[in-house]
Amino acid sequence: xxxxxxxxxxxxxxxxxxxxxxxxxxxxxxxxxxxxxxxxxxxxxxxxxxxxxxxxxxxxxxxxxxxxxxxxxxxxxxxxxxxxxxxxxxxxxxxxxxxxxxxxxxxxxxxxxxxxxxxxxxxxxxxxxxxxxxxxxxxxxxxxxxxxxxxxxxxxxxxxxxxxxxxxxxxxxxxxxxxxxxxxxxxxxxxxxxxxxxxxxxxxxxxxxxxxxxxxxxxxxxxxxxxxxxxxxxxxxxxxxxxxxxxxxxxxxxxxxxxxxxxxxxxxxxxxxxxxxxxxxxxxxxxxxxxxxxxxxxxxxxxxxxxxxxxxxxxxxxxxxxxxxxxxxxxxxxxxxxxxxxxxxxxxxxxxxxxxxxxxxxxxxxxxxxxxxxxxxxxxxx
Amino acid sequence: xxxxxxxxxxxxxxxxxxxxxxxxxxxxxxxxxxxxxxxxxxxxxxxxxxxxxxxxxxxxxxxxxxxxxxxxxxxxxxxxxxxxxxxxx
Numbered sequence: 001x002x003x004x005x006x007x008x009x010x011x012x013x014x015x016x017x018x019x020x021x022x023x024x025x026x027x028x029x030x031x032x033x034x035x036x037x038x039x040x041x042x043x044x045x046x047x048x049x050x051x052x053x054x055x056x057x058x059x060x061x062x063x064x065x066x067x068x069x070x071x072x073x074x075x076x077x078x079x080x081x082x083x084x085x086x087x088x089x090x091x092x093x094x095x096x097x098x099x100x101x102x103x104x105x106x107x108x109x110x111x112x113x114x115x116x117x118x119x120x121x122x123x124x125x126x127x128x129x130x131x132x133x134x135x136x137x138x139x140x141x142x143x144x145x146x147x148x149x150x151x152x153x154x155x156x157x158x159x160x161x162x163x164x165x166x167x168x169x170x171x172x173x174x175x176x177x178x179x180x181x182x183x184x185x186x187x188x189x190x191x192x193x194x195x196x197x198x199x200x201x202x203x204x205x206x207x208x209x210x211x212x213x214x215x216x217x218x219x220x221x222x223x224x225x226x227x228x229x230x231x232x233x234x235x236x237x238x239x240x241x242x243x244x245x246x247x248x249x250x251x252x253x254x255x256x257x258x259x260x261x262x263x264x265x266x267x268x269x270x271x272x273x274x275x276x277x278x279x280x281x282x283x284x285x286x287x288x289x290x291x292x293x294x295x296x297x298x299x300x301x302x303x304x305x306x307x308x309x310x311x312x313x314x315x316x317x318x319x320x321x322x323x324x325x326x327x328x329x330x331x332x333x334x335x336x337x338x339x340x341x342x343x344x345x346x347x348x349x350x351x352x353x354x355x356x357x358x359x360x361x362x363x364x365x366x367x368x369x370x371x372x373x374x375x376x377x378x379x380x381x382x
Numbered sequence: 383x384x385x386x387x388x389x390x391x392x393x394x395x396x397x398x399x400x401x402x403x404x405x406x407x408x409x410x411x412x413x414x415x416x417x418x419x420x421x422x423x424x425x426x427x428x429x430x431x432x433x434x435x436x437x438x439x440x441x442x443x444x445x446x447x448x449x450x451x452x453x454x455x456x457x458x459x460x461x462x463x464x465x466x467x468x469x470x471x
Contacts (some may be wrong), residue, residue, distance in 0.1 A: 019419045114416040121409040128398040144394075215423040230408050232463055369405055376401050 024282030032056035045182030055277015067278035094160035100265035102244025118367025122311035123331025126151030126304025151300025152370025171279025234375025333366030
């Protein structure tokens with residue numbers, strides 16, 4: 001065989017992905033497949049984990065530049081362009097998701113039992129504990145804040161804060177947040193059982209009163225004004241959330257509300273999750289830092305859950321209308337998984353105890369609380 | 383802002399404590415506002431419900447009369463009867 005032909009063949013072999021494949025890539029492809037399995041077989045956050053898994057597999061197939069922004073934009077593909085311009089450079093996705101979440105949120109439970117809003121604040125304790133843990137483990141302030149936000153159990157907020165404070169950690173913090181959100185039914189129950197007695201878990205909360213429509217319209221407006229005046233850096237997330245909610249409660253822009261709840265949310269979810277998956281490059285993710293973040297994220301989730309439960313118990317010391325402490329666990333903003341879990345755990349103890357709507361109050365407060373914490377960190381550290 | 387960053391960089395405890403306090407403070411403020419808002423709107427709703435239930439029915443008739451000539455006539459007849467009854471008293 002002529003030497004030239006051999007050279008060409010050699011070049012072809014070198015150019016194949018197989019030749020460039022590293023052990024790390026294989027491992028990350030395996031993890032990507034794991035996410036896909038969890039999404040399809042176990043139904044753990046399928047809307048997130050399926051696309052993240054696919055993105056992780058794609059980025060770990062070597063030899064292409066899809067998802068990697070370079071001077072040759074065409075090679076980066078649609079996903080490369082979108083992740084560069086809409087995620088890293090301008091951070092458009094999280095506020096858009098907040099608009100959609102606002103359009104899906106009912107503030108009724110919060111209005112019916114306003115004191116539950118404090119449980120959403122207590123659950124943010126996990127953020128600050130994880131923040132300390134991260135500082136102790138040698139992360140700098142911005143990285144620590146970005147890791148701490150995982151404890152808010154709010155995917156879009158984690159993405160938003162990480163992209164601004166520590167973009168190099170974005171992939172792993174986002175995946176940790178979304179994975180743990182999917183694992184809420186596994187992480188929370190032992191903590192909930194440990195911190196509550198059977199008698200407390202059986203507490204039936206007072207029936208909710210009917211809320212006038214005017215209150216539902218005014219609340220998001222007031223919240224938007226107050227929160228943004230006090231923590232202006234939370235405006236990109238909080239404003240979109242409240243605008244979406246006012247669309248919903250106004251009752252006069254049904255088409256906009258439905259578009260936000262369905263089409264827009266679906267489109268943004270597709271691209272955000274694929275782009276997060278694309279950040280899981282073996283070269284960036286496979287290091288001891290990732291293990292530390294996974295551990296800190298778990299601690300943050302656990303402390304956040306405990307914070308909500310303990311505050312509910314504390315409030316019961318001074319109140320005649322007892323709060324079932326299980327709803328405190330819904331203070332982390334994994335909507336609606338945490339609320340559903342509190343409801344299911346109460347049902348196990350007493351099949352006639354329906355906690356879902358009560359748990360939605362702290363759950364919604366948790367979303368607002370985590371956006372405020374992100375705004376707080378950004379105000380000071382950015 | 384730089385000063386705050388410098389202080390908090392030295393003392394992480396301060397940053398976290400301030401964070402927890404500010405979240406609680408803002409949400410407590412919102413709690414108060416929600417209570418006020420709910421009470422206000424509930425009273426407003428009760429008030430409007432009470433207005434509809436005026437015992438004589440005159441007010442309801444009067445409101446309809448703006449859009450309904452027959453009802454207007456009915457109102458005026460009703461009103462005349464009402465005045466007459468007052469005179470009798």
